[in-house]
Amino acid sequence: MSALRTARRLLSVPDRLLGRVSMYLLTVVSLALIGVVAIVLAALGRLTYEAGGIALSLVVGVVATLAGTVLGAVLTRSSPHPPSSVITGLILALVLWPSLPTGGPWYQEDLVVLAVAGLAAGASKYLLAWRGRHVLNPAVAGLLVVGLTGYGASIWWVGSQALLPVVVVTGLVVLWRTRRLLYAASLVVPAVALTLVGFTRSGLSLGEAVTIALASSPILFLAAFMLSEPLTTPPRQWQRVGVGALVGVLYAVPLFTDLPVLAQLPVAVTPELALAVGNVVAFTFGVRRRVVLRLEATRRSGTVLDLTFAPSAPLRMRPGQYLEIDVPRAGLTDVRGRRRVLSIASDPASDRVRLVTRTAAVAGAEPSPVKAVLAAMRPGEGLTVTSVGGDFVLPDGDRPLALVGAGIGVTPFLSHLDAIARGTLPARDVVLVHAVKDPADVVEVAGGAALPDGVRRVLVVPPGAPRGVLPAGWEVVDGEALTAAVLARAVPDLDRREVLVSGSPVAVAAATAAAHERGARTVRTDVFLGY
Known part of the structure; x- marks a missing residue:
């Protein structure tokens, strides 16, 4: 048990560190780090591209995407959002051919192709949107514009063996922060599996196929930095897994075009086209009406x-x-x-x-x-x-529940209890634990007076907090944090209840560990990521 507690504490360390950084800034830094490492490796001869070409491509990709974003915002009378445009520009620079000017016709320069993709990607944030939702990942939109018109082609050079370590580390950081590890895995697993089958069918050894699938392909980058983009992510877990698997299968289609059923495809299936199909499917899961x-x-x-x-x-x-x-x-x-x-x-x-x-x-x-x-x-x-x-709904059945909300993490539980009070959800044995650091931050339960007798409400407040300002109808327990000892006083029979915990990543990690220490067998969590 002590080893398990230690493991949970260690897993909470990334949350404490990453929770202080906005998702946009974290992604920008991660992509920029990949770019910097690529420049260094190119200068050392570890990549076949010019260091100056990579550096210039990163600048052109960002500037062009920002320009397209401003253009789209002006045309739609919207407010541009520069950080997301920086992310899109960096992705494009890591996917399209990086090069210095060659002296040929200007319109054939790779940098101009990148600029066109950036302009299209930035504008698509506003022109290819419906009721505030992106239809396509903007980077995908830019790649499709230059690819389907024949003006340019993606080479996904970021999927190289030399860049694998930095892509894996930064990708895991982003996926951990966004809680999208399962979503990414739903793409990676079928894509890698089918890639192995495809290459071994063509005569490669299993070892060679594994090297190509994991170290010399864009699968990991595609999953970590593009599939996981929040504004094109389906809202439910089962939808995300389905979309990820679909993209993973489509990614591997080019390896099986010898099969009659795939031989007559009208267009070549590229990684960006596979993701575009997934984006469109994800879009259909959104709000149907304004x-x-x-x-x-x-x-x-x-x-x-x-x-x-x-x-x-x-x-x-x-x-x-x-x-x-x-x-x-x-x-x-x-x-x-x-x-x-x-x-x-x-x-x-x-x-x-x-x-x-x-x-x-x-x-x-x-x-x-x-x-x-x-x-x-x-x-x-x-x-x-x-x-x-969201999937943070109450479980079916009549098993007793403990709803543990750290601070503003209590909000989904307010919805549950309001539905119970109104009769939308059936009455059941529920204990709500609402922990606050300041009594002024207590969030009241709407319709609390109408809650059935089987519902208890427990406030956890710092010792010495003035009791006179606390709302009626709550039991009060002293505690600085949601420790095992505090939960034992708030919910003495916690071990027989299914536990749901909601709040910030750090608070959820601590409360989950405390609940397990008190004997809880099942703990479901809802993490407030703070995009």
């Missing part, structure tokens, strides 16, 4: 912002799922972009939508531009829902 949330009421307490909206149409979702909202007024100034994922804190069957978020990590800190816009909204102003997703 839903606008009109603000009705705002409540603030401590760092908590509690918003009530009237939706323009019913939301087709289940208690515990999340919404992705578009906040265009903050798009240019917020480095994390204009979209935010927020768990709904009310019963989706209700005619009102409650969203609860934190304006800042600590009281007195400046909110992000998106949170500042949300806090400044006036009644009648609206937000557009761009997607609905």
